Amino acid sequence: MKFSKKQIEEYSRMSAADLNDAGICPTCFNRASGGLIFGDDTNKIVYSDADIECAFVGNPRADGHMMIATQKHYHDMSEAPDALNKKIVCYAKRLMKIIVEVFGCEKVYLCTMCDGPANHYHIQLIPRYSYEKRGSKNFVKERHDYVFDSEKFNLVSQKISNFKYHK
Numbered sequence: 625m626k627f628s629k630k631q632i633e634e635y636s637r638m639s640a641a642d643l644n645d646a647g648i649c650p651t652c653f654n655r656a657s658g659g660l661i662f663g664d665d666t667n668k669i670v671y672s673d674a675d676i677e678c679a680f681v682g683n684p685r686a687d688g689h690m691m692i693a694t695q696k697h698y699h700d701m702s703e704a705p706d707a708l709n710k711k712i713v714c715y716a717k718r719l720m721k722i723i724v725e726v727f728g729c730e731k732v733y734l735c736t737m738c739d740g741p742a743n744h745y746h747i748q749l750i751p752r753y754s755y756e757k758r759g760s761k762n763f764v765k766e767r768h769d770y771v772f773d774s775e776k777f778n779l780v781s782q783k784i785s786n787f788k789y790h791k
């Protein structure tokens with residue numbers, strides 16, 4: 625997606641929710657504008673290639689909360705090609721194990737709920753720790769600010785980058 629200088633100026637003053645309501649994808653706009661919506665995310669992205677991006681969430685519901693987003697704009701899983709969905713599931717599977725290894729949580733929950741007029745397809749991986757009750761309440765745990773941990777970041781990044789994906 626390309627944006628004019630005027631659009632960039634106008635959209636950068638809007639919130640992600642308002643952009644979505646106006647039919648402008650906040651994720652695509654954020655990337656095109658060099659992070660004007662979600663800020664600099666280089667300390668969150670652990671892996672990216674031509675198809676996908678794996679990153680820590682900026683407002684996580686648990687330490688180690690991650691997401692996988694497509695590079696190209698799709699509204700949700702139902703719009704994306706099967707080959708891409710397959711790749712996302714395989715990366716999610718690998719990341720689930722990595723998150724358990726690095727963060728010491730007990731389980732990792734997977735959800736994808738792409739809603740709004742201009743949502744960008746992504747899936748979320750939310751850790752559940754041993755001291756937390758099992759169940760769907762883990763999907764709506766209170767959010768907090770992402771805290772960059774260089775050791776954990778580098779470990780996750782190294783492990784997911786070493787993953788050999790077979791189409």
Ligand SMILES: [Zn+2]
Nearest residue numbers: 649652697744
């Ligand atoms: Zn998008």
